[in-house]
Every structure is written in C-alpha cells, then in structure tokens.
Amino acid sequence: MTRHTYHCPIRWSDMDLYGVVNNVSLLRYLEEARVDFIFRLAPTEGDAFFRGGSVVVEHRIRYVKRLVHRHEPVAVEMWVSELQSATVSIDYLVKDDETLYATASTTMAPFDFSRGRPRRISDAEHAFLENYLEPSGRSRPSMSGLPATMGSRLARAPRPRRGTLRFRR
Numbered sequence: 170m171t172r173h174t175y176h177c178p179i180r181w182s183d184m185d186l187y188g189v190v191n192n193v194s195l196l197r198y199l200e201e202a203r204v205d206f207i208f209r210l211a212p213t214e215g216d217a218f219f220r221g222g223s224v225v226v227e228h229r230i231r232y233v234k235r236l237v238h239r240h241e242p243v244a245v246e247m248w249v250s251e252l253q254s255a256t257v258s259i260d261y262l263v264k265d266d267e268t269l270y271a272t273a274s275t276t277m278a279p280f281d282f283s284r285g286r287p288r289r290i291s292d293a294e295h296a297f298l299e300n301y302l303e304p305s306g307r308s309r310p311s312m313s314g315l316p317a318t319m320g321s322r323l324a325r326a327p328r329p330r331r332g333t334l335r336f337r338r
Contacts, residue, residue, distance in 0.1 A: 171301050175202035176242040183238070190236040196228060199261055199273055202245035206301075224287075226256060226276040236263070236270040243270065249301040250274065254289050257298055 183194035236243060244264055251258035256278045263271040281288045290298070 172246050172248040172303070173202070173206045173301065175205045175245045175247070177201055177245050178242045179236070179238050181238055188237060190238070192230070192232070195230065195232075195236070195263065195271060195273075198243070198245055198263065199228070199230075199247075199275060202247050202261065203259065203275065206247060221288075222280040222282040223277050224280045226278050228273070228275050230271055230273040232271050233269050234271075241265070247301075248303045249298050250304060251276075252290070252295065252298055252302055255279070255287060257290065260303075 177198045179190060180194075183190045183197075185191040244262075246262045246264065247259055249257060250260040256276055258274055258276045261271075261273040261275075262269060263273065279288045279290055279294070280286070
C-alpha cells in the first residue's frame with residue numbers, strides 16, 4: 170500500500186515558552202498533511218471528501234520526543250488505517266530520518282453541510298482512499314507509557330461507537 174509524506178516547515182512561531190513545538194502547532198502539521206494529501210493528490214477523484222464537507226470526529230496524538238525549531242522541515246507520513254462506510258481513520262508518523270517525534274490518528278466523517286448531517290463515503294472517495302489503506306494498529310497512539318492514573322482516567326472516558334455520528338441542532 171501507498172503512504173503519503175508531507176514535508177512541513179517548522180516555523181519559529183510554532184514553539185512555545187519551553188522552546189518546543191507546541192501541541193496545537195503539531196495538530197496543524199497533521200492538518201497541513203491531510204489537506205496536501207486530498208487537494209494535491211486527489212484533485213478530481215478524492216477531494217469531494219473535503220469540498221463536499223467533512224468533520225473531524227477524533228484526534229489522538231502520542232508525543233514521543235521533543236521537536237524543536239530547525240531549518241529543515243519535519244516529515245509527516247500518513248496513510249489510511251481504517252475505512253468504513255461513514256468514517257475514515259488516518260494514521261501519521263511525525264519524524265525525520267533518525268527520530269520519531271509523534272504518532273497520531275485522526276478519524277473524519279463526510280458531512281453534508283447543506284442538510285446539516287453526516288453522509289456516507291461515496292464510491293469514488295472510497296476507491297481513492299483505499300489506495301492508501303494499510304490496516305494496522307501498530308502505529309496508532311496508545312495510552313501505554315502514560316502515568317497509571319492518567320491512563321486509567323482516559324480509558325474510562327466515554328467514546329462514541331464507530332460508524333455512528335449524531336449531531337444536535
């Protein structure tokens with residue numbers, strides 16, 4: 170299967186008070202990689218997913234090593250890890266040649282904004298996304314390695330069932 174790599178510049182303004190790339194900036198790197206993936210690679214076959222509307226259902230990030238400002242961009246490698254009828258999960262590695270800085274996952278759903286409700290992934294979108302499908306849980310962020318109290322609190326947090334989206338008006 171194919172993976173997409175986006176080389177993201179690290180801006181001085183991405184750093185926080187502690188001299189590392191801020192967690193919000195890292196989330197933006199993932200967004201830049203997704204937008205590059207959809208609009209650059211799928212100008213006709215896959216971009217309806219964004220052009221027609223989509224929403225982020227969930228983000229998960231596991232920080233592995235501190236990322237600091239430098240002149241070289243950081244690589245954001247991404248692939249589709251799960252493809253269902255109404256959601257797609259994208260996994261990421263934020264890295265360079267020698268160092269892994271973070272693993273992450275985003276679950277998205279196509280959304281019909283004119284009707285105000287989720288929609289199914291079309292056949293064309295499915296066909297495009299399937300080219301990047303690499304089902305595996307090995308790079309998904311996990312709670313292992315977190316302090317025991319934090320991991321147990323996060324594990325008890327209610328999670329929506331996969332494939333079901335409910336939006337209130």
